[in-house]
Amino acid sequence: MPYMTLYQTLGQCSNSTSRRRYLAACGVGLFGSTAGCTTIVDSLADLALGDVNLFNETEDVLTGTVTITGPGDESVLSESFELPPESDDDDTDENNDEDGVTAYEDVWTEPGTYEASVELDSESEVQGESTASESISIDNTSEEMLAIAFGMEEVDDAIGFIVGESLSDFAQA
Structure with a gap:
């Protein structure tokens, strides 16, 4: 992608989170096919x-609710989502700039066991499944992430829960 096109596209993004995700997606696409670049891909x-x-x-738009309950039985995340399918091409537009990914920050309050659950709406399902839950352990709140x-x-599983410190940890699950 020419520098000017990338710059113009970044200028159209509505907030810094979208710009960061766009940069990361471009970086992953650029470096992902090169052997030995795991560190670079993970950093981006x-x-x-x-x-x-x-x-x-999947190939479908998924809608539902994700809920995370903390070690003290307090709700630390309860959000509805509309998750577009992963795109196989580089043609993400401003209506689909997430490209199959939604991220939530500042969820972990302390090390411990968290209860993670997902409930898809009645019109959404993955391989016949519409709900899933799992207990996960977070030891390092500044480094560990959860992939659903x-x-x-x-x-x-049709809906899987993976804890890791990087994107490559999720891919090796």
Whole structure:
């Protein structure tokens, strides 16, 4: 992508989070196919990822609610989402700049066991599943992230929960 086109596209983004995600997606696409660049890809992805990340690897738009309950039984995240499918091309527009990913920041309040759950709306399901939940352990609140993957081939469940410190941790699940 020419420098001027990238600059103009970044100027059209409505907030810094969208710009960071766009830069990370461009960086992952640019460096992802080069062997030995895992560190670079992870660094760029860290700019776009949050504490809790939803990845839609299906061909459908998914809608629902994600809920995370903290170690003290307090709700630390309860958000509705509309998650577009992952795009196979580089033609993301301003209506679909997330490209199958939604991230939530500042979720972890303290180290401990968190209860993560997803409930898809009645018109959404993944391989016949519309709900999933799992207890996850977060030891390092500044480094660890949760990926909730819908339809990910590398995960046995239709809706999978993966804790890791980088994008490559999620891919190796």
